[in-house]
Amino acid sequence: MNINxxxxxxxxxxxxxxxxxxxxxxxxxxxxxxxELSELKGEPEWMLNLRLRALEWFHKLxxxxxxxxxxxxxxxxxxxxxxxxxxLATEWGDVPPEIRRYYEALGIPEQExxxxxxxxxxxxSESIYSKLRDxxxxxxxxxxxxxxxxxxxxxxxRKYFGRVFPYTDHKFxxxxxxxxxGGAFVYVPPNVRIDQPLEALFLIGSPLEGQFEHTLIIxxxxxxxxxxxxxxxxxxxxxxxHDGMVEIYAHRGATVKFTTIQxxxxxxxxxxxxxxILEEGARVDWMIGSLGSKVSYEYPMSVMKGAGSSSQxxxxxxxxxxxxxxxxxxxxxxxxxxKSRIVSKSISGDGGLTIxxxxxxxxxxxxxxxxxxxxxxxxxxxxxxxxxxPHNQVDEPTSTVIHEATAGRLGEEQLFYLxxxxxxxxxxxxxxxxxxxxxxxxQLPFEYANILRSVIExxxxxxxxxx
Amino acid sequence: MMLLKVxxxxxxxxGVEVLKGVSLDVREGEIHALMGPNGSGKSTLAYTILxxxxxxxxxxDILFEGRSVLGLSTDERARLGIFLALQEPPQIPGxxxxxxxxxxINKRLCRKELNKLxxxxxxxEVGKALQAVGLSRPHLSRExxxxxxxxxxxxxELLQAILLKPKxxxxxxxxxxxxxxxxxxxxxxxxxxxxxGKGVLLITHYARLLKHVPPDEVTVLYRGKVxxxxxxxxxxxxxxxxxxxxxxxxxxxxx
Ligand SMILES: Nc1ncnc2c1ncn2[C@@H]1O[C@H](COP(=O)(O)OP(=O)(O)O)[C@@H](O)[C@H]1O
Ligand SMILES: [Mg+2]
Numbered sequence: 001m002n003i004n005x006x007x008x009x010x011x012x013x014x015x016x017x018x019x020x021x022x023x024x025x026x027x028x029x030x031x032x033x034x035x036e037l038s039e040l041k042g043e044p045e046w047m048l049n050l051r052l053r054a055l056e057w058f059h060k061l062x063x064x065x066x067x068x069x070x071x072x073x074x075x076x077x078x079x080x081x082x083x084x085x086x087x088l089a090t091e092w093g094d095v096p097p098e099i100r101r102y103y104e105a106l107g108i109p110e111q112e113x114x115x116x117x118x119x120x121x122x123x124x125s126e127s128i129y130s131k132l133r134d135x136x137x138x139x140x141x142x143x144x145x146x147x148x149x150x151x152x153x154x155x156x157x158r159k160y161f162g163r164v165f166p167y168t169d170h171k172f173x174x175x176x177x178x179x180x181x182g183g184a185f186v187y188v189p190p191n192v193r194i195d196q197p198l199e200a201l202f203l204i205g206s207p208l209e210g211q212f213e214h215t216l217i218i219x220x221x222x223x224x225x226x227x228x229x230x231x232x233x234x235x236x237x238x239x240x241x242h243d244g245m246v247e248i249y250a251h252r253g254a255t256v257k258f259t260t261i262q263x264x265x266x267x268x269x270x271x272x273x274x275x276x277i278l279e280e281g282a283r284v285d286w287m288i289g290s291l292g293s294k295v296s297y298e299y300p301m302s303v304m305k306g307a308g309s310s311s312q313x314x315x316x317x318x319x320x321x322x323x324x325x326x327x328x329x330x331x332x333x334x335x336x337x338x339k340s341r342i343v344s345k346s347i348s349g350d351g352g353l354t355i356x357x358x359x360x361x362x363x364x365x366x367x368x369x370x371x372x373x374x375x376x377x378x379x380x381x382x383x384x385x386x387x388x389x390p391h392n393q394v395d396e397p398t399s400t401v402i403h404e405a406t407a408g409r410l411g412e413e414q415l416f417y418l419x420x421x422x423x424x425x426x427x428x429x430x431x432x433x434x435x436x437x438x439x440x441x442x443q444l445p446f447e448y449a450n451i452l453r454s455v456i457e458x459x460x461x462x463x464x465x466x467x
Numbered sequence: 468m469m470l471l472k473v474x475x476x477x478x479x480x481x482g483v484e485v486l487k488g489v490s491l492d493v494r495e496g497e498i499h500a501l502m503g504p505n506g507s508g509k510s511t512l513a514y515t516i517l518x519x520x521x522x523x524x525x526x527x528d529i530l531f532e533g534r535s536v537l538g539l540s541t542d543e544r545a546r547l548g549i550f551l552a553l554q555e556p557p558q559i560p561g562x563x564x565x566x567x568x569x570x571x572i573n574k575r576l577c578r579k580e581l582n583k584l585x586x587x588x589x590x591x592e593v594g595k596a597l598q599a600v601g602l603s604r605p606h607l608s609r610e611x612x613x614x615x616x617x618x619x620x621x622x623x624e625l626l627q628a629i630l631l632k633p634k635x636x637x638x639x640x641x642x643x644x645x646x647x648x649x650x651x652x653x654x655x656x657x658x659x660x661x662x663x664g665k666g667v668l669l670i671t672h673y674a675r676l677l678k679h680v681p682p683d684e685v686t687v688l689y690r691g692k693v694x695x696x697x698x699x700x701x702x703x704x705x706x707x708x709x710x711x712x713x714x715x716x717x718x719x720x721x722x
Contacts, residue, residue, distance in 0.1 A: 418559075
């Protein structure tokens with residue numbers, strides 16, 4: 001409870017400013033459109049074929065049953081590919097000023113200098129800035145725009161791309177794979193440890209745009225990395241659509257800590273498709289802050305394929321206002337002695353809706369596995385809702401699966417109580433929210449906890465440096 | 468000086484008239500006992516004084532230090548110096564007693580950052596107050612009213628009452644669920660409030676507590692009206708006879 005905000009992090013990008021684009025693709029979702037995109041990117045044949053197969057599946061697959069709140073989304077009205085003017089920069093000075101200003105508003109150049117090992121910034125559909133410290137490059141670490149990796153390291157990329165998260169999974173995974181563009185490729189060689197995080201930033205600068213960035217992380221044996229993904233958008237009228245994908249392959253003994261700070265503006269519909277495969281003794285930790293956007297779906301999945309691998313998912317979702325946060329982690333125990341932990345905390349207020357859908361699956365061969373899930377929800381008023389649909393499928397008798405759930409409502413009685421102590425309504429709610437999240441915040445890395453705190457302060461009025 | 472003046476108050480709750488013309492005064496340094504059988508409207512009066520949502524004042528007035536508070540929100544009334552210790556304080560999951568106390572103390576001190584540690588002298592007060600109400604440090608890290616016994620909830624209410632330094636205390640059955648020692652501790656605190664010159668509206672169903680807290684005035688509510696008003700002798704009568712004497716006495720408001 002004693003962390004002070006050292007520097008204020010601006011959390012909104014304000015109104016959108018005009019940006020110059022070189023290419024904008026839109027229209028019916030046809031084979032021709034996919035071919036045009038692939039040609040623009042100068043891709044190898046196998047990638048084009050992958051896209052085309054995914055497009056077929058997109059048209060074939062039904063709308064998932066769990067989708068709600070995206071009825072207005074008309075994909076044929078969206079710009080499916082947009083390339084801002086200018087070429088990939090390695091100096092901020094080379095980024096067009098109207099775009100650079102957004103990153104400066106987020107404090108990225110300073111963060112990069114102080115904290116980051118590498119950085120990739122995707123604006124619209126293309127990486128506009130990408131950099132990796134020389135010291136890491138010389139150790140064989142790769143971080144570059146995913147399409148550049150497709151050209152430079154085709155064998156490496158081909159081995160993993162689309163293998164962790166198959167496009168057949170659901171309609172929006174297929175759509176993503178057909179139109180993917182942008183995102184970061186990361187390869188960490190065996191036994192290399194990267195302490196300072198790598199970061200990918202995703203911005204959508206204009207309304208009615210689709211962003212389909214693809215992040216692929218390959219962690220070599222016994223390597224260690226810390227990856228932060230941050231999403232933001234300025235305000236505009238008209239909705240945009242983010243349907244990104246993250247694939248992580250953690251080789252034997254590797255550790256990957258993956259953090260998402262999803263703070264899209266309230267006109268973005270967000271699908272986060274995230275999945276990891278873990279080999280023997282590997283560890284993948286997801287930390288997902290689902291803070292912004294109009295409707296957001298976020299279901300990180302860990303497939304514990306190797307014995308003794310383990311995974312953790314910590315999720316914080318806030319739906320304040322007429323917004324929907326639909327999320328939950330999926331833990332697949334496919335080998336003996338695997339371990340997983342899910343902690344989900346959701347807050348809904350002012351008509352917001354939070355939904356938790358979790359899955360713990362323990363296969364027959366996963367002897368002595370252990371899974372623990374805890375999902376707590378806090379509902380701040382009578383107009384807001386929260387639903388929890390945990391699902392456990394346990395086929396291994398020697399495993400232990402524990403699920404705990406709590407739901408608390410800050411009803412009239414509780415609010416009256418807090419007000420009768422002299423607190424304003426906003427202060428009372430802020431206090432209840434901070435109390436609710438506190439056990440979790442103290443477990444999180446400093447920078448991450450800070451950002452969460454700041455968002456909460458903005459959303460629930462100021463309690464001062466809450467925490 | 469007059470702290471609280473309730474004037475011919477008519478209050479409707481969920482479409483039902485629960486208070487039907489109640490008048491009552493509390494002065495500084497005075498303990499005014501509000502008694503009456505269950506359901507007579509004691510808690511309703513307390514909530515209405517704090518402006519709780521759903522407690523509609525149909526007519527009459529509530530004056531605090533000579534000014535009507537009817538137009539003020541609950542938190543504004545609290546910040547004027549009115550404190551209500553609830554009969555059944557609600558559980559607030561996740562919110563621990565310690566940060567909660569910090570926040571309400573900082574609010575009283577008009578500090579901007581409610582999560583900051585209060586100044587050292589105030590922290591010393593917290594330690595003393597804990598002792599006075601019979602709670603210990605480990606209680607501070609418990610979630611508010613969660614897993615508190617009935618008695619611990621009452622003690623926590625009094626702890627807040629001490630730390631918020633209000634001018635008027637409305638204590639809604641502060642003794643229910645307490646053992647004999649607990650009742651004595653509560654009585655000691657209420658008497659010290661009186662000595663400090665605060666006004667106390669002491670709501671109690673039984674006369675037990677009043678043996679240790681001699682009231683200056685006793686009002687008995689019955690079916691939403693003042694049935695009897697007088698001195699400590701009324702409490703003694705209730706102690707020996709119960710409320711049976713009230714039958715038929717409604718309306719004999721000697722106000
Ligand atoms: N929220 C409510 N909805 C309906 N009736 C209520 C409500 N609160 C109180 N009442 C009614 O008002 C009357 C007085 O209740 P209360 O003030 O709690 O009495 P006391 O505190 O003297 O026991 C009771 O008849 C009770 O049923
Ligand atoms: Mg009562």
